[in-house]
Amino acid sequence: MNAPRRKLKVATASxxxxxxxxxxxxxxxxxxFALLELVELDRSPLTDKKHCGPCDLGLIEGGxxxxxxxxxxxxxxxxxxxxVAVGACAVNGGLPAQRNHLDVRDCLKAVYPVxxxxxxxxxxxxxxxPLSDVVRIDYFLPGCPPPAEALWQFLTDLLHGRTPQLxxxxxxxx
Amino acid sequence: MTPAALHALLEKHRHDPxxxxxxxxxxxxxxxxxxxxxxxxxxxxxxxPRARVEGVAGFYSFFATQPRGEYRVLxxxxxxxxxxxxxxxRLDLCSQLGVEPGKLRADGRVSVGVTSCTGLCExxxxxxxxxxxxxxxxxxxxxxxxxxxxTRHPLREWPAELFVVDDSIELRGWLLGxxxxxxxxxxxxxxxxxxxxxxxxxxxxxxxxxxAGFSTADKWRSAKQAPGPTRFVVCNADEGEPGTxxxxxxxxxxxxxxxxxxxxxxxxxxxxxxxxYLRGEYRFLEAPIEAALAARRKAKLLxxxxxxxxxxxxxxxxxxxxxxxxxxxxxxxxxxxxxxRGIPRNRPPYPVTxxxxxxxxxxxxxxxFASVALIALHGGDAFAAVGTPKSSGxxxxxxxxxxxxxxxxxxxxxxxVRALLDACGAVEPQAVQVGGPxxxxxxxxxxDRRLCFEDVPSAGAFVVFGPERDLLDVVVNYAHFFxxxxxxxxxxxxxxxxxxxxxxxxxxxxRGTRRDVKEALxxxxxxxxxxxxxxxxxACNPFLSLYEKFKPTLERRLSSLDFVPTFDVDEAxxxxxxxxxxxxxxxxxxxV
Numbered sequence: 001m002n003a004p005r006r007k008l009k010v011a012t013a014s015x016x017x018x019x020x021x022x023x024x025x026x027x028x029x030x031x032x033f034a035l036l037e038l039v040e041l042d043r044s045p046l047t048d049k050k051h052c053g054p055c056d057l058g059l060i061e062g063g064x065x066x067x068x069x070x071x072x073x074x075x076x077x078x079x080x081x082x083x084v085a086v087g088a089c090a091v092n093g094g095l096p097a098q099r100n101h102l103d104v105r106d107c108l109k110a111v112y113p114v115x116x117x118x119x120x121x122x123x124x125x126x127x128x129x130p131l132s133d134v135v136r137i138d139y140f141l142p143g144c145p146p147p148a149e150a151l152w153q154f155l156t157d158l159l160h161g162r163t164p165q166l167x168x169x170x171x172x173x174x
Numbered sequence: 175m176t177p178a179a180l181h182a183l184l185e186k187h188r189h190d191p192x193x194x195x196x197x198x199x200x201x202x203x204x205x206x207x208x209x210x211x212x213x214x215x216x217x218x219x220x221x222x223p224r225a226r227v228e229g230v231a232g233f234y235s236f237f238a239t240q241p242r243g244e245y246r247v248l249x250x251x252x253x254x255x256x257x258x259x260x261x262x263x264r265l266d267l268c269s270q271l272g273v274e275p276g277k278l279r280a281d282g283r284v285s286v287g288v289t290s291c292t293g294l295c296e297x298x299x300x301x302x303x304x305x306x307x308x309x310x311x312x313x314x315x316x317x318x319x320x321x322x323x324x325t326r327h328p329l330r331e332w333p334a335e336l337f338v339v340d341d342s343i344e345l346r347g348w349l350l351g352x353x354x355x356x357x358x359x360x361x362x363x364x365x366x367x368x369x370x371x372x373x374x375x376x377x378x379x380x381x382x383x384x385x386a387g388f389s390t391a392d393k394w395r396s397a398k399q400a401p402g403p404t405r406f407v408v409c410n411a412d413e414g415e416p417g418t419x420x421x422x423x424x425x426x427x428x429x430x431x432x433x434x435x436x437x438x439x440x441x442x443x444x445x446x447x448x449x450x451y452l453r454g455e456y457r458f459l460e461a462p463i464e465a466a467l468a469a470r471r472k473a474k475l476l477x478x479x480x481x482x483x484x485x486x487x488x489x490x491x492x493x494x495x496x497x498x499x500x501x502x503x504x505x506x507x508x509x510x511x512x513x514x515r516g517i518p519r520n521r522p523p524y525p526v527t528x529x530x531x532x533x534x535x536x537x538x539x540x541x542x543f544a545s546v547a548l549i550a551l552h553g554g555d556a557f558a559a560v561g562t563p564k565s566s567g568x569x570x571x572x573x574x575x576x577x578x579x580x581x582x583x584x585x586x587x588x589x590x591v592r593a594l595l596d597a598c599g600a601v602e603p604q605a606v607q608v609g610g611p612x613x614x615x616x617x618x619x620x621x622d623r624r625l626c627f628e629d630v631p632s633a634g635a636f637v638v639f640g641p642e643r644d645l646l647d648v649v650v651n652y653a654h655f656f657x658x659x660x661x662x663x664x665x666x667x668x669x670x671x672x673x674x675x676x677x678x679x680x681x682x683x684x685r686g687t688r689r690d691v692k693e694a695l696x697x698x699x700x701x702x703x704x705x706x707x708x709x710x711x712x713a714c715n716p717f718l719s720l721y722e723k724f725k726p727t728l729e730r731r732l733s734s735l736d737f738v739p740t741f742d743v744d745e746a747x748x749x750x751x752x753x754x755x756x757x758x759x760x761x762x763x764x765x766v
């Protein structure tokens with residue numbers, strides 16, 4: 001097996017998503033130990049690091065719904081050699097993109113009696129976008145969420161230097 | 175629509191569900207649009223599921239399932255219309271009428287949108303108002319149309335000169351120049367036995383003019399030999415390929431040759447019924463064709479015992495399409511004739527064995543049937559003597575775009591591209607699109623190639639692009655055309671044509687990168703390999719031709735060789751800035 005010579009640095013993030021893809025990653029269960037033999041986690045909800053250092057691989061779930069999402073995504077693109085859009089929202093915008101036929105101004109006014117203007121709050125984009133609209137994405141991993149088996153297959157392929165390939169049963173489009 | 179009116183309409187169509195497209199078209203003429211209660215009524219009376227009627231109503235562009243106003247104006251959106259300023263004229267009309275493009279005006283009276291090429295390319299820009307064509311648009315005509323709509327002039331009282339369509343014949347051959355009495359060619363055919371006429375047809379080496387170039391004699395023989403209680407003859411006059419308008423003129427000038435050819439076909443294969451499937455955009459031909467059919471019935475050229483041949487009964491019905499390019503594909507056309515959505519069938523079986531109502535059916539193009547009449551008149555050998563060894567006879571080319579004399583040119587098969595360019599007065603053309611968007615884009619290096627089945631086959635369209643044109647505009651226009659006309663049945667085409675459109679739009683908007691080009695190439699392969707019918711297989715041709723032959727034209731429009739966002743990220747925050755009143759540093763994103 002063409003195993004990497006050193007542990008690969010991996011960062012993960014959830015943008016306009018539901019953390020379901022991260023949950024699916026945890027669903028690889030005991031193989032997490034095998035995975036941790038191969039990788040070292042950088043910025044990730046699992047490490048609570050706030051910024052991303054130079055990484056071999058970035059996994060992003062969720063699409064882009066606000067300015068902060070765009071900034072995080074750009075940081076990942078600057079830091080990661082390989083960037084993967086994980087799950088339906090990252091690939092296509094997914095469920096959050098259902099607001100795209102509404103005017104974001106109307107949405108805000110409908111939700112807040114007084115629309116907050118605190119600079120700490122990220123401003124929403126007028127439409128929800130897939131990641132590939134803003135940065136170059138190297139791989140797309142479809143599914144809502146991609147099943148644990150698919151994540152495992154994909155990651156082990158990638159970590160061992162094989163071009164990732166998902167068989168029929170591993171692609172869930174719904 | 176009153177119950178009595180609907181009843182009379184259904185009575186006229188014998189409550190026949192295969193006539194559903196015609197029923198909906200005529201009901202819409204009366205009711206203005208096809209409302210949900212109307213759909214329920216029609217379905218109930220015809221005894222078909224409501225979903226089927228709604229499915230048909232939703233499929234065709236010219237059927238409105240929402241109120242569309244008294245006046246529905248659709249500008250032809252072919253690239254040649256755009257060359258002649260259709261975009262500006264459309265926006266002018268919108269502002270004169272106070273309508274938002276593509277939307278119904280608040281008073282519900284008028285809407286202004288676009289439709290695919292209306293087949294008036296040599297006298298564009300053109301528009302359709304309630305499916306009636308108005309060519310040669312200019313500022314004066316737009317002002318006139320705006321005035322007529324503003325004053326609510328009923329359409330039938332509009333000045334007739336607005337609707338005059340020219341025939342634009344520039345070069346006549348023996349087809350466009352033929353001057354024979356109705357039935358004369360048919361008389362020659364019927365003097366021979368069906369087998370003997372089929373032999374003449376085989377000798378003529380005639381190949382279908384619709385684009386695929388299949389041997390007409392072989393097609394007829396297969397239909398003749400196929401088992402079945404009855405047989406049909408269908409004339410494909412759904413001339414939807416952008417840039418093609420020869421059938422429009424043939425149906426007006428040489429209609430009797432076409433009908434002679436159809437009747438000769440019925441004689442040869444043993445058919446009793448025939449159809450002319452006319453595209454909805456050519457509605458102005460409906461009355462003249464109906465009149466010609468009536469005249470032929472009177473002259474015993476149609477009906478019982480045609481020309482006194484006992485037992486040879488044949489009649490032709492006219493069917494109008496309703497704005498669907500895909501119905502030019504023969505099996506989709508048959509579906510539409512049977513009153514369904516125009517979705518191409520699986521092939522095989524082919525129409526020659528399983529055509530209309532799954533009976534043996536010959537489907538030929540207008541020009542093919544007219545050529546059959548010439549063969550009846552002059553004999554198979556004389557026909558084969560014209561043209562090239564594998565492409566006999568002449569070809570009628572529809573020439574439009576940047577040339578001095580757009581119009582119809584009939585040349586022997588095998589004429590060079592250059593010969594046609596010289597004839598139409600094209601000055602320094604940078605490219606020619608032959609055969610419409612699904613055909614091929616030729617660069618000057620290829621102008622000595624010959625227009626025939628051996629070299630550059632063509633369905634008849636010939637669009638010239640002068641030195642000032644940006645060919646990317648052309649390819650983007652064609653990509654929009656295919657995305658709009660995809661019937662939606664198979665996923666590769668439904669999704670692929672739209673993704674291809676988006677990639678090309680990004681390049682056109684100056685946000686394209688090499689990655690978009692790569693993506694478009696990947697999509698093109700996917701369309702070609704996995705689409706259900708020819709629409710998807712050929713939808714990538716314009717882009718592939720551009721990539722292969724005019725790569726710098728494409729590349730100079732790329733904004734970066736790496737990546738740029740597909741939208742302006744800072745601009746995307748403007749709405750939220752407005753409603754929060756913020757303008758701080760964090761309320762902005764760099765457009766990097």
